[in-house]
Amino acid sequence: MSDPYLILGVGEEADDAAVEAAYREGIKQCPPERDAQRFESLRRAYETLRTRRDRIGYELFDSSPPEPRDILDRAAPIGDPGRPDVDLFSALLRGNG
Amino acid sequence: MSKKTRRRAARAKSTPTNLSPEVIERKARDALGGERYREAIEGFKQLVKLEPRPAWRSALADAYVGRARELAAKDMLKEALAIWENRAGLGEDIPFETDHVALLVRMGRVDSVLAQLGRGTEIPPEQADRLRCLLAAAYLAGDDGVADQLPADDPVVLHGASARAALTAYCTGDDEACRAALAAIPFRSPYRGWVQILKALQHLPDEPQEAAGLLTRVPDDSAFSSLRQAAQLALLPEAAFLEAIRCAGAKSARFACALRGWPPARIALWDELYQLGTEPRPEALLRLLHRHRDALGPDWARLRGLRLLVAGYPTSRKWLKAAGMPTLSAEESLLLAARSAEHREDPWEEQERWEDYARHLMRGSSKDGDETERKLRIALALRRCERLGDILSHADPSSGFGDLGSIVAIKLEESLTWDPDDRDTYLRLIRYYRRAKCTKDIRRLVTRARARWPKDMQVLEADLDAALDNGAFKKAAGLAREMLALDSINSGVRERLVKAHLAHARKQVAKGRLDLARKELAQAAEWARSAQARDQLDLTSGLVALIEEAENGAPALLDLVQRMGGGLTAHMNLALSGEVLGLSQRKLFGRLGIEMQGVTGRDDLLATLAVLRQHLDGGGRITRELGASLSKAFAKSPWRDLSKGEMEGACDTLRRCGLHETRLIAARAALKRWKGEPLFVLHTFEAKHPGNHGDCSDKDIDRLEDALARAGKDGDMRIAMRIEEILAGLDPFPLGPLPFAPPPRSGRGTRVPDTESIIELIDTLGLDKALNAFGLPSEIKRDIEKMVRREGKEAAAQALAFFLEMLSGIAGGEIELPFGGPPTGKPAGPSRGRSKSRSGPDEGQDEDPFEQLDLF
Numbered sequence: 019m020s021d022p023y024l025i026l027g028v029g030e031e032a033d034d035a036a037v038e039a040a041y042r043e044g045i046k047q048c049p050p051e052r053d054a055q056r057f058e059s060l061r062r063a064y065e066t067l068r069t070r071r072d073r074i075g076y077e078l079f080d081s082s083p084p085e086p087r088d089i090l091d092r093a094a095p096i097g098d099p100g101r102p103d104v105d106l107f108s109a110l111l112r113g114n115g
Numbered sequence: 116m117s118k119k120t121r122r123r124a125a126r127a128k129s130t131p132t133n134l135s136p137e138v139i140e141r142k143a144r145d146a147l148g149g150e151r152y153r154e155a156i157e158g159f160k161q162l163v164k165l166e167p168r169p170a171w172r173s174a175l176a177d178a179y180v181g182r183a184r185e186l187a188a189k190d191m192l193k194e195a196l197a198i199w200e201n202r203a204g205l206g207e208d209i210p211f212e213t214d215h216v217a218l219l220v221r222m223g224r225v226d227s228v229l230a231q232l233g234r235g236t237e238i239p240p241e242q243a244d245r246l247r248c249l250l251a252a253a254y255l256a257g258d259d260g261v262a263d264q265l266p267a268d269d270p271v272v273l274h275g276a277s278a279r280a281a282l283t284a285y286c287t288g289d290d291e292a293c294r295a296a297l298a299a300i301p302f303r304s305p306y307r308g309w310v311q312i313l314k315a316l317q318h319l320p321d322e323p324q325e326a327a328g329l330l331t332r333v334p335d336d337s338a339f340s341s342l343r344q345a346a347q348l349a350l351l352p353e354a355a356f357l358e359a360i361r362c363a364g365a366k367s368a369r370f371a372c373a374l375r376g377w378p379p380a381r382i383a384l385w386d387e388l389y390q391l392g393t394e395p396r397p398e399a400l401l402r403l404l405h406r407h408r409d410a411l412g413p414d415w416a417r418l419r420g421l422r423l424l425v426a427g428y429p430t431s432r433k434w435l436k437a438a439g440m441p442t443l444s445a446e447e448s449l450l451l452a453a454r455s456a457e458h459r460e461d462p463w464e465e466q467e468r469w470e471d472y473a474r475h476l477m478r479g480s481s482k483d484g485d486e487t488e489r490k491l492r493i494a495l496a497l498r499r500c501e502r503l504g505d506i507l508s509h510a511d512p513s514s515g516f517g518d519l520g521s522i523v524a525i526k527l528e529e530s531l532t533w534d535p536d537d538r539d540t541y542l543r544l545i546r547y548y549r550r551a552k553c554t555k556d557i558r559r560l561v562t563r564a565r566a567r568w569p570k571d572m573q574v575l576e577a578d579l580d581a582a583l584d585n586g587a588f589k590k591a592a593g594l595a596r597e598m599l600a601l602d603s604i605n606s607g608v609r610e611r612l613v614k615a616h617l618a619h620a621r622k623q624v625a626k627g628r629l630d631l632a633r634k635e636l637a638q639a640a641e642w643a644r645s646a647q648a649r650d651q652l653d654l655t656s657g658l659v660a661l662i663e664e665a666e667n668g669a670p671a672l673l674d675l676v677q678r679m680g681g682g683l684t685a686h687m688n689l690a691l692s693g694e695v696l697g698l699s700q701r702k703l704f705g706r707l708g709i710e711m712q713g714v715t716g717r718d719d720l721l722a723t724l725a726v727l728r729q730h731l732d733g734g735g736r737i738t739r740e741l742g743a744s745l746s747k748a749f750a751k752s753p754w755r756d757l758s759k760g761e762m763e764g765a766c767d768t769l770r771r772c773g774l775h776e777t778r779l780i781a782a783r784a785a786l787k788r789w790k791g792e793p794l795f796v797l798h799t800f801e802a803k804h805p806g807n808h809g810d811c812s813d814k815d816i817d818r819l820e821d822a823l824a825r826a827g828k829d830g831d832m833r834i835a836m837r838i839e840e841i842l843a844g845l846d847p848f849p850l851g852p853l854p855f856a857p858p859p860r861s862g863r864g865t866r867v868p869d870t871e872s873i874i875e876l877i878d879t880l881g882l883d884k885a886l887n888a889f890g891l892p893s894e895i896k897r898d899i900e901k902m903v904r905r906e907g908k909e910a911a912a913q914a915l916a917f918f919l920e921m922l923s924g925i926a927g928g929e930i931e932l933p934f935g936g937p938p939t940g941k942p943a944g945p946s947r948g949r950s951k952s953r954s955g956p957d958e959g960q961d962e963d964p965f966e967q968l969d970l971f
Contacts, residue, residue: 030414071537074491077418079499081454083397083426084404084419086388087353093410094381099320102373104286109366110342111256113221 021088022063037067136165147174152182176202176209184214192222213245213336220253229264247271247305252338255279255309270305278306281313290317308339315346319374323350349374361389397423398434405438421447428455449475457503462519463900466500470526473497494534497526507543512551517897538568545577549584557581570601579611588619613643620655624696629663650679654692669707682719683748684726686712690741691730700741711744717756724768737772749777754784766798778802793834796822873912
């Protein structure tokens with residue numbers, strides 16, 4: 019994922035405080051010792067969007083194409099982990115993978 | 116005749132019937148080994164018809180297994196089952212295969228499995244367990260017939276109710292009930308794989324590692340393995356997961372996606388993205404963005420779509436039409452043009468395009484949107500070129516108006532009117548103006564920055580730098596103290612404070628205010644921590660005492676020199692400290708009754724060189740008198756004790772000090788150890804002919820040319836270019852052919868470079884440096900740069916070659932050339948065409964017509 023808004027989980031209308039709060043919440047849930055890669059991406063996203071100037075700069079100057087994962091996360095975000103239904107279990111138990 | 120019958124008939128025809136059994140067996144075994152099961156079946160069938168040998172029947176059974184699995188993998192279940200049945204028909208001695216039973220279960224033919232199991236004692240216990248496991252999976256999948264036909268005390272029936280209860284509880288989210296139901300299933304149960312999987316699924320969201328561990332306990336040949344694989348899919352990291360679901364079956368993928376919280380819309384979108392391939396074409400991605408713009412958000416989709424247009428701009432504008440998107444607005448067009456310019460990496464074009472964008476926004480008004488945002492956009496666009504290329508830190512402030520650096524500086528200044536709160540812009544401009552020595556501009560910007568960020572360390576540091584530049588040491592000391600109040604452990608500031616007090620003390624000595632000088636030194640002593648700073652202060656204090664009272668001051672100073680080791684380092688430190696106070700080395704040492712000490716050893720030599728380097732880095736100079744003393748002191752230096760890297764550093768320091776004789780000795784000593792090393796050949800040459808290379812001998816040039824060839828061979832382009840410059844400077848006819856025979860040859864002999872050489876030079880040095888290298892006047896440089904931007908490098912190189920040729924013709928005629936000769940492109944191989952007779956450049960030649968590349 020490369021879109022810093024999606025990494026931090028904030029909308030484009032987020033202000034400085036909202037960006038900082040999302041970053042702090044993110045690193046609280048995912049400290050570097052748990053997932054260094056995720057922590058690094060959170061840090062980079064925060065640096066990109068920290069101030070209004072940064073956010074406008076990102077919009078003006080970033081010319082990287084959207085990644086498939088960004089498109090997926092934006093159009094159909096992942097929900098809470100779910101549980102497959104009985105039918106799906108039955109199909110797999112019958113070997114119909 | 117049907118197609119199938121025709122194919123069979125054709126196969127029968129193609130199988131020779133008159134082969135011996137040995138040959139048929141060999142061919143059939145080859146086919147079996149090569150996984151050509153159909154061919155193997157044909158062969159072994161023939162053999163079994165001839166004679167039902169156990170080995171042939173067994174091989175035929177193996178071929179049936181391979182073929183049945185092959186068909187099952189293609190989802191040709193009926194055909195696969197027919198093959199399995201053929202295999203079973205070979206006789207009861209043919210061992211039972213779990214895959215056959217699994218297929219029966221999959222096709223809902225549990226009766227046959229139960230019949231197999233009913234044979235009881237004929238099946239080894241291990242295989243009976245696997246059969247039960249398959250029946251357990253079938254029972255869990257909802258096949259109630261299993262329980263009806265098995266005895267009530269069979270484990271499949273006995274534990275089946277708990278297993279089903281666990282499944283229902285898990286699917287409804289009742290973890291307690293699920294755990295309770297699983298606990299009722301004993302370890303030896305045919306449902307043990309199921310127990311592990313359900314436990315893993317319960318752990319999966321919060322404890323994925325635990326879940327992974329539980330899943331590994333389910334073996335590959337278990338009836339639950341497909342369920343295990345689907346669960347394992349859900350545990351993969353995101354990137355691997357996206358890749359893996361491409362290959363997994365539809366139900367497995369859905370199962371894993373459900374576990375990860377993927378909604379159906381996401382799965383469908385993923386399928387669409389998957390169809391675009393791993394590196395989707397920008398226009399295809401653009402169409403996808405437009406198709407899903409409602410889900411993505413129209414603004415988000417539009418902005419990301421614009422990024423895709425950069426790839427093929429300006430042609431890419433028509434992609435919008437193809438995708439059904441609205442055409443570009445004026446602002447979007449300008450933005451795209453600017454982003455596109457960035458891809459071409461031409462700073463001039465970047466500057467112009469971003470300025471176009473900023474001007475467009477300037478023409479707009481707050482009615483169009485948020486005024487603050489508009490101003491920020493303008494400011495950011497004006498700053499973009501500098502942020503992108505760090506132009507100001509590389510710009511030469513002396514180039515004057517029209518230089519990219521000065522234009523960028525103007526734009527940065529302008530940006531501050533739109534957004535005055537960007538500290539970084541102030542700092543960049545201050546640094547640039549410091550290099551340009553624009554005191555008023557520095558003061559103006561520092562004052563504005565200090566008003567905005569009074570406690571900011573970087574702004575304070577900029578103010579401190581400006582004060583030191585202006586010799587305002589008292590102010591500098593005050594600023595450093597202010598900085599230390601904010602950050603008391605900042606050793607850099609502490610050091611600068613000491614230096615500021617020291618500089619102020621020297622200023623007071625120069626004014627004859629020794630009392631004030633002592634006061635400054637006492638203040639400096641409070642902050643000095645490093646041994647070097649303390650030595651410096653002690654030396655200065657000693658010198659102040661000496662000036663004030665020679666009788667008492669001299670012994671103290673001599674003691675100090677001894678305490679500092681008494682070697683060349685201590686003596687040179689003393690001499691340098693004296694010189695900044697206006698005491699010449701000869702005079703100072705005379706008053707103390709000492710002489711410059713020689714080098715006492717390797718450490719003393721390295722320490723002396725380090726002190727000299729530091730002195731030069733701080734803007735100090737080595738006087739002729741001190742230089743002469745140092746030359747004597749270095750006379751018996753242990754050069755042989757230094758490593759190659761240390762020798763390189765030593766030669767460079769001696770070059771900077773202008774100690775050519777010592778440098779020559781050092782470089783020659785180095786050449787004895789590292790024969791023909793280009794760097795030391797260069798140092799030897801330069802030290803032997805300082806300032807004027809005209810008096811060099813043929814032998815010197817030969818050595819230099821050999822070094823050039825070796826540097827080129829070693830890939831040391833830095834040294835090669837430096838040597839090339841010297842050799843080019845030795846040519847008395849830099850622009851045109853020699854006025855006497857022989858005519859110019861290719862390579863260095865041809866002084867007017869052709870188009871290719873110019874392009875090569877531009878590629879090697881970059882456009883700006885290459886044009887500097889030709890010594891072109893700034894207006895011509897600017898024209899060439901414009902031409903490169905508009906018509907490309909090649910056209911500009913052609914024009915430049917023509918221009919140089921024309922000037923070369925003029926040079927051979929009547930008028931004096933406006934600038935020096937062009938250099939050659941990349942270093943050429945050694946050329947023996949030069950001789951002493953061609954040496955002897957005039958004064959202008961020694962000045963080096965093109966930009967000197969700093970090697971050191």
